[in-house]
Amino acid sequence: MTRDKVTSAEFRWVLLASLAVLLFASLPTLYAWHLADADHLFTGFVYNSEDGNSYIAKMRLGAEGEWLFHLPYTPEEHRGALVYTFYLLLGKIGGGLGLSLVLTYHLARLLLGLFLLLTVYAFAARFTPDLAIRRLAWALVAVGSGLGWLLMLLGLTPLLGAMPLDFWVPEAFVFLVLYNLPHLALAEGLLLWALLWTLDGFEQGSALPLLQAGLAAAGMTLVVPFYAGVLAAALGATWLALSLSRRRILWRQTGQVALVGAWVAPLVAYNAWLFTTNPAFREWTAQNTILSPHPLHYLLGYLPLLIPAIPGGVQALRRREREWLLPLAWVLIVPLLLYVPFTLQRRMIAGAQVPLALLAAAGLVGWFRQRTRAWRTWLLAWAAVAALSNVLLVSLSLVETGRRAMPAFRPAGEIAAIDRLARYAAPDDVVLSAYESGNLIPARARLRVFLGHGSETLHHQEKQEAVRRFFDPTTDDRWRQGLLAQYHIAWVLHGPAERGLGAWDPAAAPYLTRVYDERGYAIYRVLLLESRP
Numbered sequence: 001m002t003r004d005k006v007t008s009a010e011f012r013w014v015l016l017a018s019l020a021v022l023l024f025a026s027l028p029t030l031y032a033w034h035l036a037d038a039d040h041l042f043t044g045f046v047y048n049s050e051d052g053n054s055y056i057a058k059m060r061l062g063a064e065g066e067w068l069f070h071l072p073y074t075p076e077e078h079r080g081a082l083v084y085t086f087y088l089l090l091g092k093i094g095g096g097l098g099l100s101l102v103l104t105y106h107l108a109r110l111l112l113g114l115f116l117l118l119t120v121y122a123f124a125a126r127f128t129p130d131l132a133i134r135r136l137a138w139a140l141v142a143v144g145s146g147l148g149w150l151l152m153l154l155g156l157t158p159l160l161g162a163m164p165l166d167f168w169v170p171e172a173f174v175f176l177v178l179y180n181l182p183h184l185a186l187a188e189g190l191l192l193w194a195l196l197w198t199l200d201g202f203e204q205g206s207a208l209p210l211l212q213a214g215l216a217a218a219g220m221t222l223v224v225p226f227y228a229g230v231l232a233a234a235l236g237a238t239w240l241a242l243s244l245s246r247r248r249i250l251w252r253q254t255g256q257v258a259l260v261g262a263w264v265a266p267l268v269a270y271n272a273w274l275f276t277t278n279p280a281f282r283e284w285t286a287q288n289t290i291l292s293p294h295p296l297h298y299l300l301g302y303l304p305l306l307i308p309a310i311p312g313g314v315q316a317l318r319r320r321e322r323e324w325l326l327p328l329a330w331v332l333i334v335p336l337l338l339y340v341p342f343t344l345q346r347r348m349i350a351g352a353q354v355p356l357a358l359l360a361a362a363g364l365v366g367w368f369r370q371r372t373r374a375w376r377t378w379l380l381a382w383a384a385v386a387a388l389s390n391v392l393l394v395s396l397s398l399v400e401t402g403r404r405a406m407p408a409f410r411p412a413g414e415i416a417a418i419d420r421l422a423r424y425a426a427p428d429d430v431v432l433s434a435y436e437s438g439n440l441i442p443a444r445a446r447l448r449v450f451l452g453h454g455s456e457t458l459h460h461q462e463k464q465e466a467v468r469r470f471f472d473p474t475t476d477d478r479w480r481q482g483l484l485a486q487y488h489i490a491w492v493l494h495g496p497a498e499r500g501l502g503a504w505d506p507a508a509a510p511y512l513t514r515v516y517d518e519r520g521y522a523i524y525r526v527l528l529l530e531s532r533p
Contacts, residue, residue, distance in 0.1 A: 018117035028397035044102035057442035062091030072442035073453035078280030137361035145389035146301035165301035166389035190220035214263035237329035312363030327355030413519030434497035471502035
């Protein structure tokens with residue numbers, strides 16, 4: 001393996017470049033905070049705010065003393081579990097420091113994003129001493145994307161039933177992780193370190209790097225359990241490639257991989273047990289199906305990397321550079337992972353951009369350096385084209401943010417009503433509302449909602465129809481009372497979103513009493529609660 005250390009000059013370069021990328025990724029969020037006023041309150045998320053609110057809700061559980069996770073977006077009682085520990089702990093840290101949960105989230109996004117970007121450079125430096133390849137590989141990961149920008153300009157979105165990967169699959173592109181997802185930044189960084197330290201163990205035959213790899217792998221699995229499958233596939237493919245190159249089974253490396261896996265196995269077993277035996281988590285898993293799109297989407301998403309990665313990989317094979325077997329094997333195994341019979345197929349692309357970018361950088365530098373004196377300009381141009389989708393993403397986010405529209409911004413009246421509800425209600429009381437308000441309520445208060453999240457609300461489709469029916473003026477009152485009793489609903493929120501579902505007036509219901517009514521939002525306490533089913 002290449003042992004060239006990262007010099008202090010290199011470190012300064014990648015540190016400053018990483019900070020610049022993080023600032024660029026944060027522009028829409030900073031702009032939104034700037035635009036917020038007394039009538040338009042910024043929730044903290046300009047991208048995928050529904051999941052963002054759910055992360056804040058998880059942090060709130062941690063901030064209020066919980067160590068086990070409960071689904072706040074469903075009314076069914078269920079046992080807590082050791083999942084989403086990252087956000088529970090992050091909530092405890094933010095609460096302990098006296099910071100708002102949203103600010104804590106974004107500070108974690110920046111710090112862990114920096115950790116990931118520095119790790120990506122360390123990964124590239126491990127395989128080549130060539131400064132140009134190191135920097136280009138890092139750039140292709142940090143700001144690179146696919147041809148989604150071209151599809152959008154041609155009016156071909158959605159294509160084959162899905163949007164381009166560049167704009168919605170954070171496992172596929174690091175920039176989307178930097179944009180909004182601190183837990184994926186931590187998990188992907190730990191994944192890369194687990195691989196690098198395992199390679200150190202292969203080379204040195206000592207226990208320390210394997211201990212480091214095991215700890216990194218365990219931390220990664222605790223944060224994002226399915227990354228254990230990515231790690232196993234990458235290490236397994238590398239072990240097979242090394243065995244084939246040496247034409248024998250490498251028993252020592254087999255034991256070393258098993259040793260790293262031993263750190264992960266109990267966590268994987270726990271998650272398998274939890275999501276098959278806990279009825280609530282089993283239903284959550286059944287609803288959280290994330291299948292791979294048409295293969296053409298992967299091709300278009302990675303074409304700026306795939307084209308130069310082919311000569312980069314061929315060069316490595318011709319020189320018989322065994323130190324490049326990890327990136328080669330990892331890239332080659334990914335297409336198989338993406339279509340295995342598994343409910344989280346699409347997520348198995350996690351981390352693959354890094355080895356693919358390394359191979360692409362080697363191919364690009366080798367090609368242009370031999371053919372033109374202006375090779376650095378050509379490399380910069382290639383990286384710029386690869387970044388166009390992210391430039392478009394940030395630009396469109398800035399335009400959309402300027403409209404101060406929902407769901408990134410919420411009316412002050414809605415926020416005031418939810419905050420007042422938090423003072424009236426007991427912790428974990430169940431609230432019935434439209435989906436839009438239900439998504440925000442657990443992020444603002446220690447409450448559960450009847451409906452509020454696509455996968456974390458159990459039996460989501462049925463509950464969505466039930467909420468529509470609840471606010472329909474033609475619905476029989478006995479049915480409404482039965483629904484309130486069945487799910488032990490204690491409160492009903494009534495605002496513009498609920499009125500949009502139907503003209504029914506809850507003030508006329510004898511089983512509800514109004515306790516708040518300001519700025520278009522009313523809160524009703526449920527008077528009759530029968531025993532739970």
